[in-house]
Amino acid sequence: METKNSDFRTRSAKACLDVHLGQTLKKAACVHKAKTDKAFLKFERVEEFRALAHEVKERSLSKLPELLTRLEASVRKAGGVVHWARDASEANAIVLGIAAKNHVRSVVKGKSMVTEEIGLNKALLDTGCEVLETDLGQYIVQLANEPPSHITAPAVHKTRFQVADLFAEKLNVPRTEDIGELTLTARAALRQKFLCADMGVTGANMAVAETGSIVLVENEGNIRLTVTAPRIHVAVMGIEKVVENLDDAAVILSLLARTATGQTLSSYTSVITGPRRDGELDGPYEFHLILLDNGRSAIFSEPALREILYCLRCGHCLSVCPVYEKVGGHSYGGVYPGPMGSVLTPLLAPVGEADDLPFACTGCGACAEECPVQINIPKLLLALRAKNPKGKKGSQTFAWLAGHPGAFRAAASALRGLDPKLEKTRRAPILGRPLRAWAKNRSLPRLKKPFSKRWPNLEKELGKLRDKT
Amino acid sequence: MTSDARETILSRLRQGLKASSGPELEPDAQAAPSSGHEKPRPDIPDHDFWKKFQEELKSLNAQVFSAKDLTKAKEMLARILKEREVKSAVIWDHPVLEALGAARVLRDAGVKILPDASSREGFCSQAGAADLGVTSAQAVILESGSLVVRAGKGLERSTSLLPPVHLAVVADAKRLTHIPNLAGLLRTWKDEEGRLPSAVHVITGPSSTADIELVKVLGVHGPLKLIVLMVLEGDAG
Numbered sequence: 057m058e059t060k061n062s063d064f065r066t067r068s069a070k071a072c073l074d075v076h077l078g079q080t081l082k083k084a085a086c087v088h089k090a091k092t093d094k095a096f097l098k099f100e101r102v103e104e105f106r107a108l109a110h111e112v113k114e115r116s117l118s119k120l121p122e123l124l125t126r127l128e129a130s131v132r133k134a135g136g137v138v139h140w141a142r143d144a145s146e147a148n149a150i151v152l153g154i155a156a157k158n159h160v161r162s163v164v165k166g167k168s169m170v171t172e173e174i175g176l177n178k179a180l181l182d183t184g185c186e187v188l189e190t191d192l193g194q195y196i197v198q199l200a201n202e203p204p205s206h207i208t209a210p211a212v213h214k215t216r217f218q219v220a221d222l223f224a225e226k227l228n229v230p231r232t233e234d235i236g237e238l239t240l241t242a243r244a245a246l247r248q249k250f251l252c253a254d255m256g257v258t259g260a261n262m263a264v265a266e267t268g269s270i271v272l273v274e275n276e277g278n279i280r281l282t283v284t285a286p287r288i289h290v291a292v293m294g295i296e297k298v299v300e301n302l303d304d305a306a307v308i309l310s311l312l313a314r315t316a317t318g319q320t321l322s323s324y325t326s327v328i329t330g331p332r333r334d335g336e337l338d339g340p341y342e343f344h345l346i347l348l349d350n351g352r353s354a355i356f357s358e359p360a361l362r363e364i365l366y367c368l369r370c371g372h373c374l375s376v377c378p379v380y381e382k383v384g385g386h387s388y389g390g391v392y393p394g395p396m397g398s399v400l401t402p403l404l405a406p407v408g409e410a411d412d413l414p415f416a417c418t419g420c421g422a423c424a425e426e427c428p429v430q431i432n433i434p435k436l437l438l439a440l441r442a443k444n445p446k447g448k449k450g451s452q453t454f455a456w457l458a459g460h461p462g463a464f465r466a467a468a469s470a471l472r473g474l475d476p477k478l479e480k481t482r483r484a485p486i487l488g489r490p491l492r493a494w495a496k497n498r499s500l501p502r503l504k505k506p507f508s509k510r511w512p513n514l515e516k517e518l519g520k521l522r523d524k525t
Numbered sequence: 526m527t528s529d530a531r532e533t534i535l536s537r538l539r540q541g542l543k544a545s546s547g548p549e550l551e552p553d554a555q556a557a558p559s560s561g562h563e564k565p566r567p568d569i570p571d572h573d574f575w576k577k578f579q580e581e582l583k584s585l586n587a588q589v590f591s592a593k594d595l596t597k598a599k600e601m602l603a604r605i606l607k608e609r610e611v612k613s614a615v616i617w618d619h620p621v622l623e624a625l626g627a628a629r630v631l632r633d634a635g636v637k638i639l640p641d642a643s644s645r646e647g648f649c650s651q652a653g654a655a656d657l658g659v660t661s662a663q664a665v666i667l668e669s670g671s672l673v674v675r676a677g678k679g680l681e682r683s684t685s686l687l688p689p690v691h692l693a694v695v696a697d698a699k700r701l702t703h704i705p706n707l708a709g710l711l712r713t714w715k716d717e718e719g720r721l722p723s724a725v726h727v728i729t730g731p732s733s734t735a736d737i738e739l740v741k742v743l744g745v746h747g748p749l750k751l752i753v754l755m756v757l758e759g760d761a762g
Contacts, residue, residue, distance in 0.1 A: 080738070087739040121538040134720050140531040192745060193736035209736060216737050239734060239742045246746065251650050267711075267721045277686055277732035277747025283724070284682045285649045295534065302708035310704045317735065320669035321704065324747070325727040327711065333723050335678035337640075337648040349534045357541030 064412045065497065068383035077213055081381050084212050088375040091318030092426075099320075105310050110430040112304040113366035120356065123265040123298045124347060130268025134330030136343040144174035147348050151176060151257070151290055152183060154344055158288055160185060160254040164246075166272070166279035167191035168259030169207050169369055170292050170348060172391045173404065176257065188249050190278035192242050199226045205385030207392060208316050208371030213384050246278070256282035256340065260293040261368070262308060263345070266301040267329055270345065273312060275323040283328055289340035291328075295347050296356070296365040308368060311428040315372040351404045360439045364399045366429045373423035373433060379416055388413060395423040395433045402440060414440035450490040465506075472503045574667060574700055575757055581670025585730030586743055587751040598694070598756045599630055605692065605752065606634040606657075613637040614657040615688065618679030621661040621696050625756070631659075652683035657690045658748070662728075664699035664710050669729050672753070673699075673707070675714060676724040685728060691748040693728075696756035 071077060096102050116123060128138045141147035155163070163185050165171065177198075180187045189198040193210035197203065199222055204210030211219070216233050224231035229241055258279055260270040270291050272279050283289050299305050305327075313319040332339030355361050374380050374394030385393035390401035390410055398413040414437045423433045441451075457464045475481050478500050482488050491500075501507075569577075575591075582589050590605070592598035602625070605611075614636050616628055631638055640651040652658065660680070662672035672693050676682050685691050701710060707727070714722055732747030743749065 084739050118542075121535050121542065124535065124538075133718065134723075140528075140534055142530045142533055146530055190746065191736070192734045196736070209739065211736055212739070214737070216740075219737055235737045235740045236742050238737060239745055243745055247653065250746075251653060267715075267719075269721055275733045275735075276745035278745070280682070280686050280726065281746055284686060295538075302711050303705065306705040306708045309707070319729070321666075321671055321727060321729040323728065323730050323732050325671075325729070327721065327725040327727075329721040329723055331723065333677075336676060336681070336723060338652075338681050338683045339676065339723055347534070349530075349537070353534055353537035353541060356538060357544055 062389070064387060064389065064416050067389055068387040068416070069497070071383045071387045076215060077384055078382070080213060080215055081384055084209070085375060085381045088318070092315060092372065092375075093318075095314040095318040095320065099314060102311075102314075105307060106428055106430050108307045109311055109428055110366065112299060112307050113429050116299045116304065117296065117356070117362065117365055119300075120295065120298070123300055124295060126265040127263055127268060127298050127345075128347075130265060131330065131343075131345050132268070134268045134343075135333075136268065136330045136345055139344060139346045141346055141348045141350070143350050144348075147174045147292060147346055147350070148176055148179040150344075150346055151292070152179060154288065154290060154342075155180065155183070155185060155255060158254065158342075160288065162186040162249070162253045163188070163255045163257055164250055164253040164278075164282050164286060165189050165194075166256070166258035166274065166282045167194045167204075167210065168257070168292060169204075169391060170259050170294055171257060172204065174292070174348065174350065176292070188246065188253075190246050190250070190282060191274075191276060192239060192278075195242055195246070196222065199223075203386065203391070205393065206371060206374055207369050207394075207397075208374075213386065250278075250281045250285045253282075253286045255288040255290060256286040257290050257292065258282055260291045260297060260345075261312065262305050263293055263298045264300075264302055264305050264327075265298055269327045269329040271305055271309070272326045272328060273309070273316075273322045273324070274326075275317070275319075277324060280324050280326055283326065283340065284338050287340055288342045288344070289328075289331070290344045290346065292346045292348060295349055295352050308429075312368055312370055315368075315426070315428045316370040355403050361399070361403065361436055363431050364396065364403070364433075364436055366431050367396050367400070368429060369396075370428055372426055372428065376422045376426050378420060378422065379418060383416075388416070395437075396431075399433060399436045399440065411440075411444050411446070414438075414444070450494070468503065468506065472506075476503045478503065569667070569702060574702075575755065578665060578667050578670065579755070581667065582730075582753055585670050585751075587670070587730055587753050589753050589755065591755045591757060594758055595625055595756060598625055598696075598754060601754060602627060602630050602692075603634055605754070606631065606636060609657070609690065611636050611656045611690075613639055613655045614659060615639050615652045615655045615681070615684045616659040617661060617681070617684055619661045621694055622659065625694060625696070627659055627694070648681060649683050649687060652681065652687040655688045657692060658684040658686070658688040659692050659694070660685045661694045661696070662698045662753075664701055665695060666701045666704060666707065666727065668703045669727075671727045671729040673701075673710065674726050674728060675722040676726075677722055682724050682726070685726065686747050689744075689748060690750045690752060691728075691731075692752040692754060694754045694756065 131138050139150045177187050189195045196211040205213040216235055220231050220233045261273045262271040313322040331341055331343040373396050377395050380394040388397050392400045402410040402413050417437050419434050421434050482491050579589050590601045592601050639655050640648055660674055664673035674685055731743050731751040732745045733743050734745045735741045
């Protein structure tokens with residue numbers, strides 16, 4: 057991905073200059089907050105269920121190998137085929153193999169982050185297949201030849217005007233800025249494609265070891281169409297998504313739509329178990345489930361980081377993150393942006409790549425406070441920062457000073473006397489470099505007067521501001 | 526390749542379990558899987574249940590009709606067909622619809638029932654060409670205002686999905702109060718081999734999206750409209 061060519065700082069600095077993007081993201085964050093706040097106000101047992109959901113994921117992962125083999129057996133019993141893929145290229149090869157064997161020419165897709173992660177679209181396109189994303193947002197970014205910028209709202213960075221231009225240009229339809237009409241345009245453009253497609257590809261929100269079912273959650277009906285009309289259904293799923301039984305799945309369903317979109321349940325929650333049975337007139341004749349590792353077993357083996365595998369991909373942490381709201385999803389440069397992405401992207405990427413993402417966090421904790429499965433994302437980000445050798449010396453020095461108030465005061469007062477604006481220090485050969493880098497996007501503190509002396513006045517000003525609001 | 530991958534992944538995970546001093550669970554917690562996460566709650570009286578359920582449905586922009594008996598329900602169905610100028614429909618082969626005589630009502634209203642056996646088109650294409658899809662919800666969820674429909678012989682998935690209007694008859698449906706009750710319901714649907722139906726859909730309102738500027742639009746790839754015809758005999762209505 058783009059991570060190779062630039063870093064978060066460069067990309068986010070560029071994004072911050074885009075006025076339209078800023079307005080669009082700000083509005084989206086407000087709308088999302090209003091919707092989800094309302095849903096949680098109505099759901100009085102939210103804390104009980106968050107704790108339950110955390111327990112479900114903790115228990116499922118604590119017996120992951122066993123659950124995966126049970127899942128495999130149940131899928132087989134239901135007439136499905138299970139494939140295992142160590143990495144992206146193996147997973148893509150499996151899909152291409154199924155496609156080739158069945159003479160597949162056209163593929164419709166339900167939105168799936170894991171197929172973005174493995175780059176499946178490109179692999180299929182390279183063999184000459186037609187591949188169409190069918191989720192409205194994902195269809196928009198596919199037409200625009202862009203990656204999604206949010207894991208549940210892929211085109212959240214686009215305005216209706218931009219979509220109007222895009223549809224007029226690519227679909228050869230009269231330009232309209234009406235969101236309802238734009239939606240109907242996509243319906244009309246894709247309906248025939250669904251009916252003619254040979255293969256449907258989806259992800260999976262969960263798989264249930266007890267029954268061999270996959271659970272698919274959506275609002276548009278495009279995922280249902282993807283698993284109803286084509287003759288073959290392939291689901292690609294990260295190995296961490298298996299839960300033990302139907303009760304566990306139902307606990308997660310009680311939270312997933314509420315945090316993702318503020319709905320009690322999404323329009324369609326589908327529990328799919330194998331292919332169509334004898335005597336049924338629709339649904340696929342073949343069902344394939346691909347279990348993908350792609351770095352997950354390595355994360356699994358690190359106790360300090362395992363919690364990121366609890367993630368439901370609801371997208372809520374992106375939508376409540378103040379950093380995401382300012383910089384947008386593309387700034388993160390990977391498939392998974394925002395708080396969960398800042399943990400997952402560097403862990404899934406080759407070593408050293410995307411390792412600046414854990415620093416793209418203010419530590420405000422909004423994500424941890426609202427995560428439906430209680431993942432402590434800031435803690436995971438700190439664990440990743442600690443693993444990063446870059447900037448370690450500076451942080452260690454500061455940490456030591458912060459832990460020794462006497463030394464801190466002495467160092468601060470020395471600097472105050474010698475170099476209050478930190479101008480000389482900034483130019484200094486050894487100390488200066490990290491300071492210059494740090495100050496690039498921040499204003500350095502003025503050391504003229506110690507903070508402890510400035511605080512009484514600041515406190516009064518803050519009080520006045522608070523009274524006003 | 527796949528068998529190698531299987532062994533590699535499983536052995537990595539087993540190693541990971543051993544290596545990690547990760548959150549070990551009490552034996553108790555591990556041993557109590559499928560007892561259900563939903564505590565028993567006082568039963569909601571029929572009348573309150575259906576009243577609240579209708580409110581939830583309406584808040585989801587579903588159109589709700591409520592009939593006191595089958596005769597009234599038939600009249601309502603005929604009126605809906607006329608008002609919506611329905612010309613063609615796909616309909617489930619389901620006992621509730623049979624008791625209602627729904628197919629007869631459709632034919633009497635001049636509605637062509639698909640699939641047309643003489644056509645070469647598959648079921649999905651024909652369902653896509655129909656003005657209306659008629660199903661019967663096998664269960665409902667109060668908390669979310671949801672209809673639960675399961676696939677099977679004569680119970681096609683497309684019927685509730687491809688036509689622009691989905692009409693679901695609710696009579697004799699299982700009542701679930703909360704989302705977690707879904708687990709128990711699904712278990713009662715396992716066949717003699719322990720398999721769930723090939724597809725179970727929990728339908729909560731018409732299809733919708735908010736992918737452009739987070740503005741909600743009803744009707745995307747699925748039905749633009751959801752109509753629920755409830756037959757509530759006795760004082761339940």
